[in-house]
Amino acid sequence: MSKFFLLPLVVLTFACALNAQETLVSRTSTTTFYSHAPLEDIEAVNNRTTAALNLEKGEIVVKMLIKHFEFENALMQEHFNENYMESETYPSALFKGTINTAKPIDINVDGDYEVEVSGTLTIHGVEQPHKGTATISVADRQVSGKTVFIARPKDFNIEIPTVVVRNIAEEIEVTTTLDFSSN
Numbered sequence: 001m002s003k004f005f006l007l008p009l010v011v012l013t014f015a016c017a018l019n020a021q022e023t024l025v026s027r028t029s030t031t032t033f034y035s036h037a038p039l040e041d042i043e044a045v046n047n048r049t050t051a052a053l054n055l056e057k058g059e060i061v062v063k064m065l066i067k068h069f070e071f072e073n074a075l076m077q078e079h080f081n082e083n084y085m086e087s088e089t090y091p092s093a094l095f096k097g098t099i100n101t102a103k104p105i106d107i108n109v110d111g112d113y114e115v116e117v118s119g120t121l122t123i124h125g126v127e128q129p130h131k132g133t134a135t136i137s138v139a140d141r142q143v144s145g146k147t148v149f150i151a152r153p154k155d156f157n158i159e160i161p162t163v164v165v166r167n168i169a170e171e172i173e174v175t176t177t178l179d180f181s182s183n
Helices: 002-022 074-084
Strands: 023-036 041-054 058-067 092-100 113-124 124-137 142-151 173-183
Touching: 041 074, 041 142, 041 173, 092 124, 113 142
Parallel strands: none
Antiparallel strands: 023 041, 023 173, 041 058, 058 092, 092 113, 113 124, 124 142, 142 173
């Protein structure tokens, strides 16, 4: 009976090992956002963005904890987490999607690959379809990716009180830079 129990465990372990070879992982990548409004500019950085990229299947997942965004102003960071993003209730942001490219990405060939990315972006508990462009770069078998897109707080049910509406832009520029290594 123990042989029958161990066989599925061995098969599962082998399948996971194969999948891990296909998947590139990033545990310490960066996401920044920039809000330009009439009264002030707001910037924040999250250096703990994580991602998984499967080039063979064209799948990507990017996740970050909201509370990891750091601001120059501690009070601004507190307001961001408590009043706007409600990071205790909605602790993370997630993108899950696919990469579409005209030519296959070969990690043995250095170069930049312009790709289209589409999927679902979840912020503040709200899922929205997301489509954009990104650049995947290969250098010495190291893979990195970068995308810049616009996020609108209203699209994710993030309420901006009237008293500070001139402090926070309606459109926020988000930049994500991912550095992958083999798993």
